[in-house]
Amino acid sequence: MRHGRGPGAELVPDEVAAVVLPFLAGRGCRWHSAHMDFATAFRRETLAFEAAARRAADAGTSPPVPSCPDWSMADLVLHLGGVHRFVIRIVEGGLTEPPDITDVTVFGLPEDRTNWPTPEGGPHTGAVPPGLVDWFAEGARALEAHLRNGDPEQRVWSWSRERTAGFWWRMQTIEAALHRWDAESALGAPGPVEAALAADAITQTFEVMAPARRVWKEAPPGAGERFRLRQTDGPGVWTVSFEGEEVRLARLDGDTGPCDLELTSTASDLMLFLWQRMPADRLDGVRGDRAMADRYFTLVPPV
DSSP states (O other), X not given: OOOOOSTTXXXXXXXXXXXXXXXXXSOOOOOOOTTSOHHHHHHHHHHHHHHHHHHHHHTTOOOBOXXXXXXXHHHHHHHHHHHHHHHHHHHHHTOSSOOOTTOGGGGTOOSOOTTOOOSSSSSOOSOOOHHHXXXXXXXXXXXXXXXXXXXXXXXXXXXXXXXXXXXXXXXXXXXXXXXXXXXXXXHSOOOOOOHHHHHHHHHHIXXXXXXXXXXXXTOOOEEXXXXXXXXXXXXXXXXXXXXXXXXXXXXXXXXXXXXXXXXXXXXHHHHHHHTTSSOGGGSSEEEEOTHHHHHHHHHSOOO
């Protein structure tokens, strides 16, 4: 492994893996968001992400990302671009096992990677290389083509219990929205996540990410804690409880019954709260025991 940063530092496969892998382990459940136009949402979010990255590159900077303290803008571009290439390899190859991340061709890296970031040594302090943004954009458009033209029922490997391409369409659209918000926050005031996508991301958090994060981080067992999220810009209401190792999302009666903490805000703000981008005191409404907001992240540790 090549250590350190600086002009000419090479991006070797295991270093790419260190950027990509935070989203590549765990468990999940069945993808069931056929009503969502993920291709259009993915394109919107990745174009906005690219625009933010190019603003930084054109200014000759790589600002720190407040919501990702160990990363600058360049690190964030490398991470998301690497994840996209990883997923492309899975769906293009119809893989039923994870790709070999020691194979540098997985990531479609250009020969000239001068001044590209590596994940070791702290946030990349040099400017965002324009070639890095070009590489990201190429990969994003390639993955978008799969979302637009591919079969969501294609059987492929994933870290989820759901082994379909559709799992990746949903996961990568949500991740693109989240990191677009991160990138814009590094430059100023970020725009919200579109309400329908944010609402789906909340459901996906409780069905997929929360159970996975509890396993990855060996979270303590639940003791019946019950949380409710209520959307102000749509009909969404989610009531989730933690019973032992189980995460239980109420469906039909989610807006009734007692709960320890109820949070009310736009779907975007609620999504960002669940991903620890927005504190509870910035939401529109908090009812119940405010200490339970911290308890939620003990039960669902960050990754």
